[in-house]
Amino acid sequence: MHDFETRLKESLNLKNTAPDAxxxxxxxxxxxxxxxxxxxxxxxxxxxxxLVVSLGIFTASQLGTNPAxxxxxxxxxxxxIDDRAEEEFLTEMAVYYLEQSEDMWGTxxxxxxxxxFTVMLEEL
Amino acid sequence: MKSDTELIEEFQNGNxxxxxxxxxxxxxxxxxxxxKVCQNEMDAEDLAQDVFLKMHRALKNFRFQSAFTTYLYRxxxxxxxxxxxxxxxxGLLNLDxxxxxxxxxxxxxTDWRRQELxxxxxxxxxxxxxxxxxRIAQELPFxxxxxxxxxxxxxAKTSYHYAVKTLKVWLEDA
Numbered sequence: 001m002h003d004f005e006t007r008l009k010e011s012l013n014l015k016n017t018a019p020d021a022x023x024x025x026x027x028x029x030x031x032x033x034x035x036x037x038x039x040x041x042x043x044x045x046x047x048x049x050x051l052v053v054s055l056g057i058f059t060a061s062q063l064g065t066n067p068a069x070x071x072x073x074x075x076x077x078x079x080x081i082d083d084r085a086e087e088e089f090l091t092e093m094a095v096y097y098l099e100q101s102e103d104m105w106g107t108x109x110x111x112x113x114x115x116x117f118t119v120m121l122e123e124l
Numbered sequence: 125m126k127s128d129t130e131l132i133e134e135f136q137n138g139n140x141x142x143x144x145x146x147x148x149x150x151x152x153x154x155x156x157x158x159x160k161v162c163q164n165e166m167d168a169e170d171l172a173q174d175v176f177l178k179m180h181r182a183l184k185n186f187r188f189q190s191a192f193t194t195y196l197y198r199x200x201x202x203x204x205x206x207x208x209x210x211x212x213x214x215g216l217l218n219l220d221x222x223x224x225x226x227x228x229x230x231x232x233x234t235d236w237r238r239q240e241l242x243x244x245x246x247x248x249x250x251x252x253x254x255x256x257x258x259r260i261a262q263e264l265p266f267x268x269x270x271x272x273x274x275x276x277x278x279x280a281k282t283s284y285h286y287a288v289k290t291l292k293v294w295l296e297d298a
Contacts, residue, residue: 018152024151
């Protein structure tokens with residue numbers, strides 16, 4: 001048994017030289033700084049993620065949950081967009097007619113006949 | 125020369141240089157242990173670095189309930205165990221490269237390859253494996269091994285006896 005143990009120990013009898021202590025310590029601290037920085041980045045990521053999630057939950061909790069209400073809001077929004085587009089179109093058309101026509105007063109009379117000014121005033 | 129305890133106390137009071145001194149003092153022994161376990165200079169250096177990184181965190185709260193060397197040897201053994209476990213998995217998955225031969229004393233011929241020895245050690249039950257690593261690779265007395273492993277001296281001796289007997293069968297039959 002003892003011979004076997006001796007052989008075991010001899011089989012591990014190595015000529016090894018430990019790394020240079022100063023460079024090992026320098027590497028150790030640089031690795032430590034690297035790991036600290038990675039850990040901080042990870043923690044910051046977690047905190048930012050948690051903040052976004054909590055903000056999302058808070059925002060969602062402020063919204064109405066009734067689908068009909070959401071539809072109404074959407075419809076109003078669409079109507080407003082349509083109104084603005086129509087108003088701009090009519091105004092541009094009127095300006096175009098006035099610029100292109102040789103008889104400005106005749107064009108104004110035409111616009112009055114088509115109730116243009118009445119529509120615009122109603123819009124305002 | 126300052127004792128380990130003094131250096132640790134200074135480190136706990138914010139003196140980083142004391143930690144560096146501690147590392148330099150225990151580097152040859154720690155690296156020597158890992159080079160025997162890993163058979164690879166690069167892995168041994170990485171493991172030694174990992175152990176001292178853990179020490180840097182842990183020593184801030186070190187309570188001096190045991191000697192620093194006991195604490196360090198326990199950390200070394202845990203690290204070696206985890207290395208051996210990973211290596212076994214890598215071996216099973218064929219992920220390992222051929223081990224470097226540069227670190228070895230080729231003038232010393234042995235009957236079996238060191239790789240075979242550590243493969244056999246890796247197969248031992250945990251307590252036996254730990255005792256063998258500390259006894260063979262770190263050459264620690266049984267009393268210290270028992271303190272590191274939180275067991276009795278007789279239990280350490282018995283485990284060692286069974287481990288060596290098992291290794292003898294495995295290696296000589298191979």
